[in-house]
Amino acid sequence: DARVTQTPRHKxxxxxxEVTMRCQPILGHNTVFWYRQTMMQGxxxxxxxxNRAPLDDSGMxxxxxxxxxxxxxxxxxxxxxxxxxxxxxxxxxxxxxxxxTGELFFGEGSRLxxx
Amino acid sequence: xxxxxxxxxxxxxxxxxNLVLNCSFxxxxxxxxxxxxxxxxxxxxxxxxxxxSQREQxxxxxxxxxxxxxxxxxLYIAASQPGxxxxxxxxxxxxxxxxxxxxxxxxxTKLIIKP
Numbered sequence: 001d002a003r004v005t006q007t008p009r010h011k012x013x014x015x016x017x018e019v020t021m022r023c024q025p026i027l028g029h030n031t032v033f034w035y036r037q038t039m040m041q042g043x044x045x046x047x048x049x050x051n052r053a054p055l056d057d058s059g060m061x062x063x064x065x066x067x068x069x070x071x072x073x074x075x076x077x078x079x080x081x082x083x084x085x086x087x088x089x090x091x092x093x094x095x096x097x098x099x100x101t102g103e104l105f106f107g108e109g110s111r112l113x114x115x
Numbered sequence: 116x117x118x119x120x121x122x123x124x125x126x127x128x129x130x131x132x133n134l135v136l137n138c139s140f141x142x143x144x145x146x147x148x149x150x151x152x153x154x155x156x157x158x159x160x161x162x163x164x165x166x167x168s169q170r171e172q173x174x175x176x177x178x179x180x181x182x183x184x185x186x187x188x189x190l191y192i193a194a195s196q197p198g199x200x201x202x203x204x205x206x207x208x209x210x211x212x213x214x215x216x217x218x219x220x221x222x223x224t225k226l227i228i229k230p
Contacts, residue, residue: 033218043204043220055215091158104149104206104218106159 002026006092006107014115018080021110023092024073032075033104034060034067035091043091049075082114117142119207121221129229130197136190136224138205143183146208146216150179150190152201153223159204162190195228202226 005024013019025032034046047057047067057067064086066078079086089111095104120139128134138148147166151159163172163179165188171180178191192199204223208216 042222045218050215093159103161103164105161106151108158 002105004092004094004105004107006090006110008110009108010111010113012113012115013082015083016081017114018078019082019086019112019114020079021077021090021092021112023075023077023094023107025075025092025094026105027073029094029096029105030072031095032069033091033093033095034075034077035093036088037091037109038088046077046090079112082112084114087112087114117207117209117217117219119205119219119221121203121205121224123224124222125225125227127227127229128195130195132195133191133193134195134226136192136203136226138188138190138207138221140186140188140207140219142209143186144209145183146210148179148181148188148208149206150177150188151204151206153204154201162203192226197228197230200226200228 004026007022030051032049036044036046044059046060048055049069052069064079069075089109091106091109093104093106118141122137145167149164150162152162153159163174165172165179165181176193181188202223202225205221206218208218210216
């Protein structure tokens, strides 16, 4: 059963600490998205990768957020230093990109609480 | 500017009724459209994907239609059940350049099915 796997599922940390969230996309998918969801803002796109290359990270606060794909099986989203306003659920999604764009599949999310 | 609108924001109906959820988009030159459901505290589950060349897709009690000329997609749920209670989101893709695409999300319709 292919699925997007995210870790950790829950994270509570103190302001100023570094937070790293990880995502394992579905094998064979070449597009990866990072989204943030809050009650107030809904789903916000943070970063979008295709074939491990970042195509759009305009929604990501560059001073504290960074997103990478060290290899095709791992995407990371790092926040350093974290702030209370970063508290949200962070979703990773993967799909097949290019001219034949398939369905987008989401992970269960990482719920981050910054105190 | 492409926009996606879902109205109503919330809907409550008795169990057993057939219902329709709406998704409107401003630019008819879409690439495809995908319907998701999200249960509280969970990730997004893909329901149906409609390519721009298709008029409808069906999965079990769900039927999604697409009318590009009117900028509208509907998700029809037959014989609703309490387990259908969730937030339903639509996401619309438009091709940008070089096989990259822009994905715009509706704000969702929160559906409650009353037993």
